[in-house]
Structures are given as C-alpha cells and as structure tokens.
Amino acid sequence: MDDVLRAIQKRQSARGPFDCRHFINAQDVQRILEAARWAPTAHNMQNFEIIVVDDLAILEKLAEIKSPITQAFIEENYRQLSFSEEKLEQKKVGILGTMFPEFMRNPTVKPKPNEQTASFQGRLVKASPVLLVVLYDPHRRAPASEGDFLGIMSLGCVMENMWLMASSLGISCHIVSSFNDDPAAQKVKTLLSIPNNLQIAFTCRLGYAMKPARDLRVRRDIEDFTYSNRYGIKA
Numbered sequence: 001m002d003d004v005l006r007a008i009q010k011r012q013s014a015r016g017p018f019d020c021r022h023f024i025n026a027q028d029v030q031r032i033l034e035a036a037r038w039a040p041t042a043h044n045m046q047n048f049e050i051i052v053v054d055d056l057a058i059l060e061k062l063a064e065i066k067s068p069i070t071q072a073f074i075e076e077n078y079r080q081l082s083f084s085e086e087k088l089e090q091k092k093v094g095i096l097g098t099m100f101p102e103f104m105r106n107p108t109v110k111p112k113p114n115e116q117t118a119s120f121q122g123r124l125v126k127a128s129p130v131l132l133v134v135l136y137d138p139h140r141r142a143p144a145s146e147g148d149f150l151g152i153m154s155l156g157c158v159m160e161n162m163w164l165m166a167s168s169l170g171i172s173c174h175i176v177s178s179f180n181d182d183p184a185a186q187k188v189k190t191l192l193s194i195p196n197n198l199q200i201a202f203t204c205r206l207g208y209a210m211k212p213a214r215d216l217r218v219r220r221d222i223e224d225f226t227y228s229n230r231y232g233i234k235a
C-alpha cells in the first residue's frame, strides 16, 4: 500500500531538456501505453487515441509550431505565481515564477520578439525521444454528459496512469498544453494527419532528464481540503 503512495508522491513534472541520445526502448513505450489502456473512463468509452511521435523529422516540425501567448494567459498566470520558495511554501498552491521567462513574471517587462509565442518550448520538444499526442473524440461520450465533462475527466485518468507508469520506469514526463488550442492545434492536426472529429487532449514529452528536477513541489494539507459530513465543517 505504501508503495502506491510513494509512487504517487514520486511522480513529478520534468520541464528541462531530455537527453536526446538516450532513447526510450520500445518495451517501455508499450508499458506506458498499456497503463493508458487500463485507465478508467466514463461508461468505459475509452474515448482516447494516442500518436507516438519518435520520428526526428516530425519532432522538428512540431517544434517549429508556435502558439501565441495571450494577454489573458499572462495576467492569470501572473496572479497564480509565487516569487520565492518561502511564499510558495506558505501558499501551498501554484508554481514558482522563476520557471517562466521574465516577461511572464514581471508585467512591466515587454516580451522579446521571439518570446511572444510558446516557441521557447520548441527546443525541448525537438530534443525529446518521444512525444505522445493524446487525442479524444468528444462524440464518443458517456450518456448525458453535457460538455463531455465525464470524458474530459477520463482523459485525466489516462494522463495519470501513463505518468505513473513512466515515472516508475525512471522516464520523465512533461505535459505540454500549448498544442491544445488553435492556431497551434490545427497545425499539429495537419502535420500528424489527425481527422477533424478528434481533438488534442494533451501532449507529453517523455525522456530521460539531463538533470534531476529540483522544482519546489507544494500541496495543501489534507485538512485544508476536507470536511466532516458537511461542507465547511472541519473535523
């Protein structure tokens, strides 16, 4: 039982470069896909498809796709950042601002021309041994799930299963959401021949990290989010 908890606690985001000469063996990729296969999905709809991208020429083209960073993203992101480890430890929610370029952590700094898009992730994508592009079909949904709410929750289960499997194999994982929305999503779809009825749920880079991730990781305490019998009543 403790092993499961330890595996859950050990899983973490890797946002640095991967060693592009250290390939992931095919058996390990299969293990990660097997973990996706057994994810719980609402009504067992298995509403996902996964493209395993390991062709360098395609990775290079994906890396060139730029996704504009909107002002709305910058503003909301800014509100959620902590600017020191102490502040983050106190807040217990959100992430540390130092992982973003300066214009995203200081509203008075204007982005440089090459920073106006999320292309700064491009070099990371290019040097990833494997990129998984997870797709979903919003029409393959559980009954009466307006907005495909249950389907989207199911994709979270797929993500977590694959992430835990990768982590247990010593393979790092970085979720890249910048390919989800247009115009980037449309370009990814064209490049990977993804049919129109499918949408990109998330993309994740898999590989062996050059350096261990050292980001401070915080969580709320259990009593911060639990109640006894009625909302608002603390045990």
Ligand SMILES: Cc1cc2nc3c(=O)[nH]c(=O)nc-3n(C[C@H](O)[C@H](O)[C@H](O)COP(=O)(O)O)c2cc1C
Pocket (backbone or CB within 6 Å): 011, 012, 013, 015, 094, 095, 174, 175, 176, 177, 178, 217
């Ligand atoms: C749905 C989802 C989308 C995410 N998108 C991104 C992303 O685009 N870029 C990124 O660096 N991390 C992304 N993350 C990772 C979270 O930022 C990370 O899980 C969180 O900060 C907690 O850190 P940990 O994974 O190390 O525990 C995403 C995570 C989830 C579940």
